[in-house]
Amino acid sequence: xxxxxxxxxxxxxxxxxxxxxxxxxxxxxxxxxxxxxxxxxxxxxxxxxxxxxxxxxxxxxxxxxxxxxxxxxxxxxxxxxxxxxxxxxxxxxxxxxxxxxxxxxxxxxxxxxxxxxxxx
Amino acid sequence: xxxxxxxxxxxxxxxxxxxxxxxxxxxxxxxxxxxxxxxxxxxxxxxxxxxxxxxxxxxxxxxxxxxxxxxxxxxxxxxxxxxxxxxxxxxxxxxxxxxxxxxxxxxxxxxxxx
Numbered sequence: 001x002x003x004x005x006x007x008x009x010x011x012x013x014x015x016x017x018x019x020x021x022x023x024x025x026x027x028x029x030x031x032x033x034x035x036x037x038x039x040x041x042x043x044x045x046x047x048x049x050x051x052x053x054x055x056x057x058x059x060x061x062x063x064x065x066x067x068x069x070x071x072x073x074x075x076x077x078x079x080x081x082x083x084x085x086x087x088x089x090x091x092x093x094x095x096x097x098x099x100x101x102x103x104x105x106x107x108x109x110x111x112x113x114x115x116x117x118x119x120x
Numbered sequence: 121x122x123x124x125x126x127x128x129x130x131x132x133x134x135x136x137x138x139x140x141x142x143x144x145x146x147x148x149x150x151x152x153x154x155x156x157x158x159x160x161x162x163x164x165x166x167x168x169x170x171x172x173x174x175x176x177x178x179x180x181x182x183x184x185x186x187x188x189x190x191x192x193x194x195x196x197x198x199x200x201x202x203x204x205x206x207x208x209x210x211x212x213x214x215x216x217x218x219x220x221x222x223x224x225x226x227x228x229x230x231x232x233x234x
Contacts, residue, residue, distance in 0.1 A: 004163075033221070042209055042224035043164065056221060090163055109156075109222060111163030 023091030
């Protein structure tokens, strides 16, 4: 099983709503990522979790709040978003540093299909 | 910091045409280099990789060689198919805060017509 599953696939929310994006993987990966992708642009890294601990926050506004409840799950909590936050949000996973299988060696981030978010 | 510069396109080719997508990089140390592909409506998937100088990555008829002297990792395919229509991203690995992340180029949209 090499799948990263993201829910929901589509989400429309108002600027005052609170919602969450969810991501799940069962490949035993200990690094998980959130990326944001605007149309016709490359993915931009938001957060990295390694062994369930936040290790990289790319200066993301606090209206985005990540959570890693266990090694298989990654959430992104959304609150008071702006219309410019509308984008495709991609979750990914990989072997973590220290497992003997570094990202640079394995070469592979496993991506989900993304959650397309529209903020009205 | 680390960065990747690639052809942005979009590019339209006829089936069986030759494809080259240029990619050059700037990095400290010895990064690994990757090509990822994003088919319409999907997430990204690894196409091929090279982890050291002069390595050649290959997959599905695509090839790229890690050239340290020219800091390049150009993607080539001798005969493209309609099913190769997608967005192609060049990327390199980097380290930060004890974790690793990929730095992506801007991506190039390829359309292959029958």
